Amino acid sequence: xxxxxxxxxxxxxxxxxxxxxxxxxxxxxxxxxxxxxxxxxxxxxxxxxxxxxxxxxxxxxxxxxxxxxxxxxxxxxxxxxxxxxxxxxxxxxxxxxxxxxxxxxxxxxxxxxxxxxxxxxxxxxxxxxxxxxxxxxxxxxxxxxxxxxxxxxxxxxxxxxxxxxxxxxxxxxxxxxxxxxxxxxxxxxxxxxxxxxxxxxxxxxxxxxxxxxxxxxxxxxxxxxxxxxxxxxxxxxxxxxxxxxxxxxxxxxxxxxxxxxxxxxxxxxxxxxxxxxxxxxxxxx
Amino acid sequence: xxxxxxxxxxxxxxxxxxxxxxxxxxxxxxxxxxxxxxxxxxxxxxxxxxxxxxxxxxxxxxxxxxxxxxxxxxxxxxxxxxxxxxxxxxxxxxxxxxxxxxxxxxxxxxxxxxxxxxxxxxxxxxxxxxxxxxxxxxxxxxxxxxxxxxxxxxxxxxxxxxxxxxxxxxxxxxxxxxxxxxxxxxxxxxxxxxxxxxxxxxxxxxxxxxxxxxxxxxxxxxxxxxxxxxxxxxxxxxxxxxxxxxxxxxxxxx
Numbered sequence: 167x168x169x170x171x172x173x174x175x176x177x178x179x180x181x182x183x184x185x186x187x188x189x190x191x192x193x194x195x196x197x198x199x200x201x202x203x204x205x206x207x208x209x210x211x212x213x214x215x216x217x218x219x220x221x222x223x224x225x226x227x228x229x230x231x232x233x234x235x236x237x238x239x240x241x242x243x244x245x246x247x248x249x250x251x252x253x254x255x256x257x258x259x260x261x262x263x264x265x266x267x268x269x270x271x272x273x274x275x276x277x278x279x280x281x282x283x284x285x286x287x288x289x290x291x292x293x294x295x296x297x298x299x300x301x302x303x304x305x306x307x308x309x310x311x312x313x314x315x316x317x318x319x320x321x322x323x324x325x326x327x328x329x330x331x332x333x334x335x336x337x338x339x340x341x342x343x344x345x346x347x348x349x350x351x352x353x354x355x356x357x358x359x360x361x362x363x364x365x366x367x368x369x370x371x372x373x374x375x376x377x378x379x380x381x382x383x384x385x386x387x388x389x390x391x392x393x394x395x396x397x398x399x400x401x402x403x404x405x406x407x408x409x410x411x412x413x414x415x416x417x418x419x420x421x422x423x424x425x426x427x428x429x430x431x432x433x434x435x436x437x438x439x440x441x442x443x444x445x446x447x448x449x450x451x
Numbered sequence: 452x453x454x455x456x457x458x459x460x461x462x463x464x465x466x467x468x469x470x471x472x473x474x475x476x477x478x479x480x481x482x483x484x485x486x487x488x489x490x491x492x493x494x495x496x497x498x499x500x501x502x503x504x505x506x507x508x509x510x511x512x513x514x515x516x517x518x519x520x521x522x523x524x525x526x527x528x529x530x531x532x533x534x535x536x537x538x539x540x541x542x543x544x545x546x547x548x549x550x551x552x553x554x555x556x557x558x559x560x561x562x563x564x565x566x567x568x569x570x571x572x573x574x575x576x577x578x579x580x581x582x583x584x585x586x587x588x589x590x591x592x593x594x595x596x597x598x599x600x601x602x603x604x605x606x607x608x609x610x611x612x613x614x615x616x617x618x619x620x621x622x623x624x625x626x627x628x629x630x631x632x633x634x635x636x637x638x639x640x641x642x643x644x645x646x647x648x649x650x651x652x653x654x655x656x657x658x659x660x661x662x663x664x665x666x667x668x669x670x671x672x673x674x675x676x677x678x679x680x681x682x683x684x685x686x687x688x689x690x691x692x693x694x695x696x697x698x699x700x701x702x703x704x705x
Binding site: 293 | 615
């Protein structure tokens with residue numbers, strides 16, 4: 167390995183090489199996934215329902231052991247022994263789509279403390295960590311309520327706290343804004359951004375093209391168990407062919423931008439707009 | 452059940468040490484059942500009902516309604532004790548039926564009243580505990596009492612999932628009713644059957660999803676969690692001890 171390769175490898179926190187996964191009933195959910203996930207990036211995984219996004223997430227933290235191919239974490243193939251899996255799951259947290267499938271306790275404190283105690287941390291230290299996360303995620307106002315009386319957005323925050331308390335390097339969010347109203351969706355998005363600013367690598371599965379365009383560093387498009395395309399939002403959303411294959415609409419801003427270009431009002435020489443404000447600037451020029 | 456749960460969380464006594472509350476409730480319950488005295492039962496009932504109503508956001512009518520649920524059973528079972536089938540008429544009321552008498556004596560009547568009093572007072576002790584203490588705090592007491600871990604973990608999961616499954620059941624029933632699934636008795640029965648079948652399948656699916664979520668957080672066979680701890684206040688503990696001794700003395704004197 168030459169120096170350049172070592173340096174490159176250091177940027178890649180997770181690497182998937184031809185990962186396949188077949189369920190017991192014969193369903194091939196993953197058919198050779200190749201993907202490099204870079205340290206500290208914001209990666210959006212998009213694709214139709216049933217394209218394998220959820221299975222991919224569970225393959226990343228070792229819940230689904232690939233039936234073929236390799237997952238490398240920090241350059242080392244994942245060790246599927248009991249100890250190896252515990253180490254992996256400490257570093258890679260998953261926030262599931264439906265909090266009711268994740269929150270097992272009626273008490274917010276109990277719920278959040280579960281993961282951190284599983285790491286074998288002494289109680290006093292664990293309590294301090296739980297308190298810190300409760301404060302960071304603004305859970306204090308409803309911390310004494312039982313989980314079954316929490317709203318969707320509140321449950322989601324507890325679900326994120328569950329994972330954050332374990333201090334992982336990567337957090338996977340399975341459709342974090344699903345079933346939330348716009349205000350709470352925004353709140354969760356802000357939390358995700360804050361986590362990323364702290365240096366946590368964030369992988370989000372979503373169907374929201376407008377959001378992905380603004381938010382993601384890179385987008386991975388999945389279809390029928392393979393990654394069809396990976397690239398920056400600009401690259402992905404200018405490729406009409408893969409968009410059609412994965413049934414994705416172009417983001418509204420880009421559609422308008424295309425129309426403006428065709429009408430000769432602006433051209434593609436400047437930067438590509440991501441938000442409505444970007445479009446406004448272009449038009450005012 | 453859900454109302455009781457809600458009331459427990461909003462009780463003024465919620466943050467009192469659960470062990471003290473449990474000692475108060477169970478202690479009085481034992482004295483009540485042990486003494487089998489009308490007077491002791493009535494004292495305990497008044498104190499329990501008073502404390503429960505004053506500390507919770509429960510109205511007296513609702514409390515009476517809650518007491519009414521077990522009361523029906525109590526009355527039914529007491530009838531068997533109060534009413535005797537005898538060869539001879541008895542001192543209070545007697546109805547000749549065939550060659551025998553359906554009869555009530557003063558003795559059997561007071562005996563019945565005493566039994567109802569003891570039962571009502573015992574139920575009020577348990578209501579005090581359930582209406583002032585959150586389920587998880589009761590589990591914390593059981594844990595301190597060295598109750599087997601597996602039982603506590605099961606109770607914890609069952610308690611959480613009662614609400615999740617009730618929500619699912621409610622949603623399925625609503626969607627069935629939207630399509631006239633309750634049009635008449637037969638369709639309603641069929642709807643309930645189908646709802647239960649779907650509920651079972653979904654619960655099983657949820658079980659495996661929950662297990663995966665727990666495994667993702669390094670679950671390794673033991674549910675380790677931090678428990679809330681509410682300190683024992685000396686005043687409460689002393690109050691409970693004094694009241695229990697007082698009841699014990701009264702019970703012994705009577």
